[in-house]
Amino acid sequence: MIDKDLLNKIDKDRLPRHIAIIMDGNGRWAKKKLLPRVMGHRVGVKSVERIVIQCCKLGIEALTLYAFSDENWNRPREEIDTLMKILKRFLRKELNRMLKENIRFNTIGKIDNLPKSAIDVIKETKDKTKKNNGMILTLALSYGSRGEIIEAIKKLFSDIKKGKTSIDNLDDSLLSRYLFTSGLPEPDLLIRTSGELRISNFLLYQIAYTELYFTNVLWPAFRENDLLKAILSFQKRNRRFGLTDEQL
Secondary structure (H helix, E strand, O other): OOOHHHHHHOOHHHOOOEEEEEOOOHHHHHHHOOOOHHHHHHHHHHHHHHHHHHHHHHOOOEEEEEEEEHHHHHOOHHHHHHHHHHHHHHHHHHHHHHHHOOOEEEEEOOHHHOOHHHHHHHHHHHHHHOOOOOOEEEEEEEEOHHHHHHHHHHHHHHHHHOOOOOHHHOOHHHHHOOOOOOOOOOOOEEEEOOOOOOOOOOOOOOOOOOEEEEOOOOHHHOOHHHHHHHHHHHHOOOOOOOOOOOOO
16 A cells, blocks of 8 residues: 555655666565565566556656566576566556556567567567657666677767768767667666665666665565655755756
């Protein structure tokens, strides 16, 4: 149940435009419950659904969820297969909600590395929601930020060789257009669950001025009130972007 007092404290005029979340702790949640690891992932999807709905209600412009990293390919085959099945089931189930709530579905990462059946569902969901102009829901899949930056530099150098641009034009704005996140605002708030205090190769370039929020709550137990607490913490911070208080 949503805490109305928490909700009422939220300043609707100072919401983060873009929230990114490292959804961590599924396996540990399952272990605490004496359940198989895959049960943590299945229950974690419920948290995804609830947070997506709450972000829509608040009017968040973009929500990006770290769903599957490059390093996750090193996990046991059975767990990977289960994660792909969960992904497909989630997208098929949530498509109607995305259409109803005007959500545009997006992905970042090396999507071509995923199984064809997952790629097909992703493409279908993107196609059916592409005209929506509400919240952008992005799943980071087969994603790693260092790899993203390397790919961006390769594409940029290729365009320089072809004469499409010049090295003299290289600045933050130009390089950003070659990243997977091109077209998205930079994250204002990054949330990591489970008590871990690291970024884990997620949006390294994009979070230069992002506010970081760490919580001990494991992802399958993360609820709307936990999201509200993170946003309230964000709203209490003074974002100076290198300026002094007097300049602001």
